[in-house]
Amino acid sequence: MSEFFQNGPSLKNQFEDDQLLKSYIEEKIPADIKKEIIYDLQRFGERVAGPVLAMARSAESNPPRLVQFDAWGKRIDTVVVDSGWTDLHKVSAEENIVKLGYERKYKQYSRMIQFAKLYLFHPSSAFYSCPLAMTDGAAKLIELYGGPELKKTFDHLTSGDPKEFWTSGQWMTERSGGSDVSNTETIAKKINGEWQLFGTKWFTSAITSEMAMALARIEDDQGNTVKGSRGLSLFYVEIKKADGSLNNIEVLRLKDKLGTKALPTAELRLIGTKAKLVGNIGEGVKQISSMFNVTRLYNSVTSIAAFRRILVLAKDYSSKRRAFEKVIEDHPLTSSLLHSADADFHGCFHFTFLIAEIFGNEEVYAEKNNMDLNREELNKILRMLTPVLKLYTAKRTVQWTSELLEVFGGAGYIEDSGIPVLYRDNQVFSIWEGTTNVLSLDLLRALKKDQSWPLLVSFLQKELIKVNLDHLKVEKDKALVELNSMSAWIMTVYQQGDSALEGSARDMAFRIGDLVSHVAWLRSLQSNKAEDKQESMLLSLFGRRRF
Ligand code: MFK
Numbered sequence: 238m239s240e241f242f243q244n245g246p247s248l249k250n251q252f253e254d255d256q257l258l259k260s261y262i263e264e265k266i267p268a269d270i271k272k273e274i275i276y277d278l279q280r281f282g283e284r285v286a287g288p289v290l291a292m293a294r295s296a297e298s299n300p301p302r303l304v305q306f307d308a309w310g311k312r313i314d315t316v317v318v319d320s321g322w323t324d325l326h327k328v329s330a331e332e333n334i335v336k337l338g339y340e341r342k343y344k345q346y347s348r349m350i351q352f353a354k355l356y357l358f359h360p361s362s363a364f365y366s367c368p369l370a371m372t373d374g375a376a377k378l379i380e381l382y383g384g385p386e387l388k389k390t391f392d393h394l395t396s397g398d399p400k401e402f403w404t405s406g407q408w409m410t411e412r413s414g415g416s417d418v419s420n421t422e423t424i425a426k427k428i429n430g431e432w433q434l435f436g437t438k439w440f441t442s443a444i445t446s447e448m449a450m451a452l453a454r455i456e457d458d459q460g461n462t463v464k465g466s467r468g469l470s471l472f473y474v475e476i477k478k479a480d481g482s483l484n485n486i487e488v489l490r491l492k493d494k495l496g497t498k499a500l501p502t503a504e505l506r507l508i509g510t511k512a513k514l515v516g517n518i519g520e521g522v523k524q525i526s527s528m529f530n531v532t533r534l535y536n537s538v539t540s541i542a543a544f545r546r547i548l549v550l551a552k553d554y555s556s557k558r559r560a561f562e563k564v565i566e567d568h569p570l571t572s573s574l575l576h577s578a579d580a581d582f583h584g585c586f587h588f589t590f591l592i593a594e595i596f597g598n599e600e601v602y603a604e605k606n607n608m609d610l611n612r613e614e615l616n617k618i619l620r621m622l623t624p625v626l627k628l629y630t631a632k633r634t635v636q637w638t639s640e641l642l643e644v645f646g647g648a649g650y651i652e653d654s655g656i657p658v659l660y661r662d663n664q665v666f667s668i669w670e671g672t673t674n675v676l677s678l679d680l681l682r683a684l685k686k687d688q689s690w691p692l693l694v695s696f697l698q699k700e701l702i703k704v705n706l707d708h709l710k711v712e713k714d715k716a717l718v719e720l721n722s723m724s725a726w727i728m729t730v731y732q733q734g735d736s737a738l739e740g741s742a743r744d745m746a747f748r749i750g751d752l753v754s755h756v757a758w759l760r761s762l763q764s765n766k767a768e769d770k771q772e773s774m775l776l777s778l779f780g781r782r783r784f
Contacts, residue, residue, distance in 0.1 A: 244557050245654065246550040246645075248290070251357050252282025254549065257586055258353060264765040265594070266350070270343055274350055281332060281354060285361040289328055293363035295321030296499035297658060301445075303491045303503070314488040316444050316501050325365040330402035334358060335373050339380070339395040341601055348597035349590060352538045359539040360546035363499035364662065368404040368443045370535035374528035375405035375450050378471070382516035382524055387473060390448060406449030407532070408474070408505070409525065410440040416675045418452065418522055419466035423507060425453035425514075432472060433485070434510040444488060444503040449474045450528075451512065452521045469521035472512035485509040496661030530619055533627040533670050534592060540634040540666040541585045547637070547659050548578055551644040571644065578637050584754035585630045591757035592626050595619055609699060617692055621683040622753060624676040629750030631666035632673060638663040677742035680749070690727060693749075694720060697756050704763045713759055719752050 252258065258278075266274055299319035307313050329335070337343075337351035359366040376394040379387045393403035414420030423436025434453050441449065451472045454462045462468055478484050489504040516524045552575055555566035565571045598606045599615040608615065638660055642649040649656040667673055684690055697720055704713045730741045 243648070245648075246554040246557070248286040248549070250279065250282040251286050251361075252278040254282070255545070257583065258356070260765055261586075261590060261761065262353065264761065265590075266343075266346055270346065274343075274353075278353060278357065281357050284328075285357050289325070289358070290361040292321040292324040292328070293361050293365075293499070295319055296325065296363040297321075300498045301491060301501035303488055305488070312487070314483055314486070316488065316491070316503070318445055318501060319499070321363070322365070322445070322499060325362055326402070326404070327399040329358070329362075329365055329369055329404075330397055330399040332358065333397040334369055335376060335402075336395050336397045338373055339376055339391075345594075345597045345601040345603065345606065348600065349593050352534070352590070352593045355535065355538050356542040356545075359542040364497045365500075366535065366539045367497070367500055368406075368446055370532045370539075371407040371442070371446070371450075372404045373535065374407060374532045375448070377528050377531045378450055378515065378524060379473075381527055382471070383473075386513065387515070390473070393447070403447040404443065404445075406441050406443060406446045406476075407525075407528075408438045408441050408449045408451035411437060412439050415439075416672060418469070421452050421454060421469055423451070423453040424456045424462070425470065425472060425512065426456050428509075432512045432514055434472060434474070434507040434512050436507050437489075438505045438507065440492065440502055441505050442497075442500055442502040444476075444491075444501050444505070447476060449476065450515070450525065451507075452525060453512070455518060463519065466522040467519050470518050471515045471521040471524045473515050474510055474512045484511055495664060496658070497665055498661075529670070530596065530623050533623050533676075534589075534596060536666055536670045537585075537589045537592070537626045537630040540630045540663070541582070541589050543659065543663050543666070544582055544585060544630075544634040544637055547641045547656070547663075548575075548582055550656070551575065551578075551641040554645055565644070574640070574644070578641060581633050581637060584751070584758055585633050587757035587761050588626055588750065588754035589630060591753070591760070592619065592622055595622075608696070610696065614692055614696075617683075617687045617689045618696060620687060621680065621689045621693060622749075624671065624679040624683070625746050625749050625753070627670060628667070628673045628676040628746055629754070632747075634663050635667050673743065673746075677746045678739065680746050681738055681742050690724070693753075694724060697753070700756055700760050704759045706763055709759055709762055712755070716752065716755050716759065719748075719755075723748055723752065 262271070262274060262278065296319045299321070301316050301318045301322070304313060304315045304317055332354060334351065334354055337347055337354065341347045343350050355366060355369070372394050376391060379391045379394070383391065390403070393401055394405060396402045409418055411421050411423065413422050423434055423438065425432050425434050434451060436453065438451070451474050452469045453472055454468045455470055456462050475484055476486065485508050487506040487508060489506055492502040492504065494502060552566070555571055555575060556564055558565050561568070566575065595608060595615055595618055598608055599612060599619060602612045602615070610618065642656055642660055645654060645656055648654045651657070671679065701713055701716055727745065730737050
């Protein structure tokens, strides 16, 4: 009998092993902060490949459970989580994942550095990154609209001390409205001078958080409400009362999801939940939308991180597994598949970090910035490209996860190889925070409202003018041709009216995604001046695999 046993894929230090991230940091981060940052990322790269991943594995194999009653029949609705999950809370605080975005110690580079850490953390976090996304979003909302009474809460959300650090939920979705939030049925009533919420929230991650941001429809003394999204207001909710019991909330059940099994997602009934109004009455959707730039960017960073994880495992495995007399990476079909995945991954990485850079520059605005854009322009580009980035990176990750799973053959279909969990989990990226269709329509909304296409064209043209290395010329010219062709196409579709525009929105979003990721990549190759021929060989705007 054969004594042969295949060696499985393995993970190295996740920063040291990531040539792309290392050269990006080298290129982008100024010398005075680089040393500190690189040391921190190296240390964290080791931590996520070992002990942090073990916490995630533990949390995944011991999913949360809901205990609704105590031994004596009293309703307690306690969600019991694995110690791995609580350890991931500690790691998130210690590593300052949210804090980095608000402390702004590294000025306009703060978001880039924060997202580099999130990118290392996510694939070893069992989706603890989800509460972190909502926490960062809530901090943003409080920063923009919160009064002084929420200052302490803001300090909790942005703390680096595990004992002080809070996470936040985001309670939007209801049975009557998922994508279409305007159908929200939860009511807010003022009772004895205090707001109380009544209704059912259908998807709430993660119920183990300390607070949440919720949408509700204000009902006046006569029982009248304003219909549609203009009737919705934003509320701050603390999940527990001072005595530790729930704030008039019943946990109806935990969702039995396809993936993200460690993440406790619950259905809640609000039965007079005490709340505080945030911002202006009737502006809830507009206000909560301003956190979409944060949460959708988190979605993009975490989806490219997940894409990288399956890609490095597939590459490592291909260098070990022999079939038909050679390791499989030496077979032309496998090597072309991996090459193609790598090319798409590079495009997604550069697109994501371009938006992180724009976001950082918008938040810590300096008149003279690397992008040559004023604050209003930075804002408009973010508004237009964030939904595109989210849908583009999510879809690429979902498609490539399925494709790369095949590299492992049957082993990729077996639970304890650690691959199926990626397949299940990654599917969520294109659903939550807006599906591909909803985000395509969001792009149209932004294009129409801000007339931002000409602004994007001029930004991309300016960036392309700076690309002058000989070996980048062919791909630069392709980008210029595509830019002109897209402008003509968008003009034609505009003239055909709203129905044609809606029907084309998805194609438009993916074409913009291809183009911007290509330009972002060229920009990076130009400015790191390493003349990294190997990386440039991957670059081919029109050579990407179509699924
Ligand atoms: C690991 C990473 C994890 C990531 C986090 C995961 C946790 C997620 C948990 C969840 O909560 S998932 C559920 C998330 N739900 C959504 O993302 C909702 C998707 N639906 C939409 O985005 C719809 O487009 C929307 C609800 C916004 C449509 O509602 P309306 O009321 O029809 O929107 P309308 O009238 O177009 O816009 C209302 C206001 O918001 C307008 O402002 P004005 O009143 O000043 O005109 C819009 O300009 C503004 N707005 C809408 N979308 C915006 C926006 N502003 C900025 N950015 C946007 N994207």
